[in-house]
Amino acid sequence: MTIDLYGFGPALAAGALMTVKLALTALCLGLVLGLLGALAKTSSYKPLRWLGGAYSTLVRGVPELLWVLLIYFGSVNAVRALGEFIGMPDLTLSAFAAGVLALGLCFGAYATEVFRGAILAIPKGHREAGLALGLSRPRIFSKLVLPQMWRIALPGLGNLFMILMKDTALVSVIGLEEIMRQAQNAVTFAKHPFTFYMVAAVMYLGLTVLAMGTMHVLEKRAARGFVRRT
Amino acid sequence: MQNYKKLLLAAAASLVFSANALAVDKYKVGIEGAYPPFNNKNASGQVVGFDYDIAMALCAKMKAECEVVTSDWDGIIPALNAKKYDFIVSSLSITDDRKQAVDFTDPYYSNKQQFVAKKGVDFKTDIESLKSKKLGTQRSTQAATWLEDNVGGDIALYDTQENAYLDLSSGRVDALLADKYAIYGWLKDDPAGKDYEFKGNPINEDDKVGIALRKGESDLRTKLNLALKEIKEDGTYKKINDKYFPFSIE
Amino acid sequence: MLLELFIKWLPKLIQGATLTLELTALSVIAGLIVAIPLGIARSSSLWYVRSLPYAYIFFFRGTPLLIQLFLVYYGLSQFDVVRESVLWPYLRSPFWCAVITMTLHTAAYIAEILRGAIQAIPPGEIEAARALGMSRFKTLVHIVLPRAARIGLPAYSNEVILMLKASSLASTVTLLELTGMTRTIISRTYQTVDMFLIAGVIYLVMSFVLIQGFKLLERWLRVDACQGR
Known part of the structure; x- marks a missing residue:
């Protein structure tokens, strides 16, 4: 069985590449934000705890679609001010950058909770042992807490990444040419909405399978030393 | 030695001139890209249609380099004001509501x-x-x-x-x-x-369709109006019109 | 300025928010009903019972809701068979299309929550019920489902919030729920950022109220005392 794509095959493939690029870039930003959010939320300093809590509550309470639209249209003045400050007065936020910011922000808010859970799951004794050994706090964090946190947080982060990958479809509304947008272009040009949206759906499924496979490998690697050998 | 100096002078001169040639205006044009036959995308992702042809003809007349940026219809005016592009050639009717938000050139067709x-x-x-x-x-x-x-x-x-x-x-x-x-x-x-x-x-x-620009950019507006007049006079406009419609939509 | 805009458009915004809540409520309730058999079948030990729900869940969790919505709304009407079927009066309306799609989508997620909850029930409790002479069905109704409901409730309340936010996609199929209404207001006023901010705050308030409601429900059901582990 062959499906006639009316010459939109390459466009859809380019869309898939854009989707992957967007998802991975937003993931990097989201991981950093999530880690910072979790550190703030578990901090012993009250204003920081409050800030971390406000970040994750505010961002998670508003639809992702609204964040995409708000950041794309709402960042104008802030970006212009920044542009003038660094000497590039014509600086604007591209659809890609807006998409990365919006999706990274949302991923980070959920990742804050995942990382926080992981930090709390690490026995207090480990940190105390580190202190007793005379390790500095940053060293305890990077050598003791972070590697263990990674293993505990990985499944949760994997789920969030699957959600992130599907949320990339929302960035089509600000004109970024990812899978969804390319499918819409194809429908405008060649009709057959069911065919093109189904092809797009299958492409997302393929990406999901790929991500699931990667997660499986990562989880296995992270669990080294925790699996009982028989 | 004399020869060498001459060569240097010539090189410098060519540099100046080529620099002049490079200093063309660059514009980004906002187009929806989902409104056939005025503007839509073909299989290779290229925007085509009446609006696109008019925009390119105007840019050619202004001797400017233009890049097309597509936008959702909903956001086409907000994105102009957000400086995502410099003007919109996308079958935008001139209305009092829109005049609150943007400026318009002379109409380029009636609908x-x-x-x-x-x-x-x-x-x-x-x-x-x-x-x-x-x-x-x-x-x-x-x-x-x-x-x-x-x-x-x-x-x-x-x-x-x-x-x-x-x-x-x-x-x-x-x-x-x-x-x-x-x-x-x-x-x-x-x-x-x-x-x-x-x-x-x-x-x-009496629906007039114009090119929208950010408020206060009267230089660009004058240039666009002039270019519009020129393409109407030299027959470019008629050629584009006839490509899409067997009657005049001017 | 923001307050002025808010008061001016309040009736329209309330109308939009009401539709948002209707869409969310209908889809999470219908989704739960679809999810119960799905989740039970998914946690079956027989592969042929397990595989169909697995495929369903895989498809609906692996593709974006926006695509699913476009498939149902614009895609299905491509076929004459659908347009002549008895379902057309429902599929014709954007409201029912949105409810159906959101229900099918959330059912896949709820089924997974349910499966996790069923598997988290200590096996001893089920064995005890069986040892007391309860039939399989009785065990399911009196032991497994009530236990699973309590274990799964926090995750279900998360899913409700996610669907509240996901309902904003219904604006792409002509529904004037909160996001659609906001976009329509923006098309008349061009107050883009201000209006989106107002809509964001309304969403925030709605999800806050829902979260508090679920917290009360959890306390009333004594969920914390009944967690699987």
């Missing part, structure tokens, strides 16, 4: 709105009959404003004109109100369009 519904169906376009029908149109258009102000009730608002056509042909709406020349293209070129026809008389007979 009118008309109802389209299934062939052979008795479709009356007086307000009373319209109230009993399920009507659709594209969001943020002249047609949407007209329907909201004159008919009211439950009007289906679409993100793109294409989605509105899809729903007309699936029977979800009884009729669409839209720009006459866009519908003309659909009736003529789209396989689904053959069962449909214009109904009633056009409304908004």
